Amino acid sequence: MGNQIQMHVELLAHTPEARKIAFTAIRTCYSPNEPSDLFEGAEYGRYQQQTASDGQGGSDADRLFRHIVGSGHTSTMEHINFTFALEGVSRVLLAQLTRHRVGFGFSVQSQRYVSDASDKKKGGFNYVMPPKIAELPEAAAYFAELMENLQTAYDKLAELGVPKEDARFVLPNAASTNITMTANLRALLTFYSKRRPGRGAQWEIALLAERLREEVVKAEPWLDAFFEQA
Structure with a gap:
């Protein structure tokens, strides 16, 4: 047996250039520039080089991501898949x-x-x-x-x-x-917020939630803070 x-x-596998994709999606909502220009142009580089204006560390791109997640505009994270x-x-x-x-x-x-x-x-x-x-x-x-x-x-x-x-x-x-499972980042953050250890979920799915977080953060370390906030 x-x-x-x-x-x-x-x-x-996961979305290539995930951070740049997230930036492009976010700035598409607020910028007069086209998405192709946002992705290929110099704006992303400027955000990466400038110090975060919110005093919480990192670059201004980090500040932008924090603002978007904090404000609940996480539909822009649906473009990143794992x-x-x-x-x-x-x-x-x-x-x-x-x-x-x-x-x-x-x-x-x-x-x-x-x-x-x-x-x-x-x-x-x-x-x-x-x-x-x-x-x-x-x-x-x-x-x-x-x-x-x-x-x-x-x-x-x-x-x-x-x-x-x-x-x-x-x-x-x-x-x-x-199981082969694909999920976008927004869905994963929501899943983690409900199933993470300490939220009352059964042990096996709580363990899965933590393992998924570990795999995502290993591939994209900048996302760690968002799982911590979930």
């Missing part, structure tokens, strides 16, 4: 995650088309064990035994000729899945 598995989150690989997450998390629909796109590994039988490529279904169960030896052993029994049930149904789309009905919420 499959194994207990841990979450893995990886940023696959695509992630989410691996080893439970079906519980999937049900919570897909409630966030505006600004998100999801492609999910199918239990209808991908077999979870022990003798197929996956070698059975993998599963996520909640920490509160894992930290109690007796509960962890019982949980693992239950996963084995469900695998046996799935394999038996497959052996009897039941199609994957029907055999999957015995698989638990703990069964793991893989």
